[in-house]
Amino acid sequence: MEFGTLERRIHIDASPDVVFEVISRPEHIEEWWADEASLGEPAPGVVGELVWGDREHVATMTVVDADPPRRFSFRWVAPEGEPAAPGNSLLVTFELSPSRGGTLLLLTETGFREKGWEIAVLEEQYRDHENGWDAFLPRLASYAGGLVPR
């Protein structure tokens, strides 16, 4: 899949146990992602909810795999009222491995193409996330930096 996967790696100076808690527990998800999060004990099939603002934006998250402290994966942005499945949602996977006294976190988000978004949006999501717009954005950024926002 040409535009199938976004990948990120980050080293964290905390044990995989701690990192697993932060990525999977609703009280922490509220600190790094949604304004409000609800999610039961992470296990395959468990459905949680992410809420932004005064329920202006609500997304469900469906746990696909939970193997503490190694792996946590879930699907999100499925259409309202439909169970999340391959083809209608994005699959986010966190893989944790011990590294240099801390944790190496590997994030992947797949499913852009399956989701069948508008081609432009799809491409933009991917390119923008993955390549940082190579030649274009750096120039735009320096250009925009000299502009006064209205």
Add this chain to the structure above:
Amino acid sequence: MSSAVDDDLWSAVGDPTRRRMLDLLLAEGSGTATSLSAQLPVTRQAVAKHLAVLDRVGLVHATPSGRERVYRVDDAQLARAVAQLSAVGATWDARLRRIKRIAEAIERSRTQ
């Protein structure tokens, strides 16, 4: 996720050829369908269509010059597009930075 992004503006810059055209217009200050097509692997007609899309969302403005129209990038609209795109593109990076900060703070509090 992308609810704050203006869909038309988003689509307009979602095309690699149009981004390349904006890049050329920025580098050269202005351009015409003819001058741009000379530097791109697409026909003048295709460039003209892309310019019309960019014009519609206000990213470029045209002034007539003889038989051609001369296009320039609109500063304010471009700044707006950049702000929106940067915000969306940085989402996972920002989330991961927060995850790192939170986990490291917890780790420090537990080892003290």
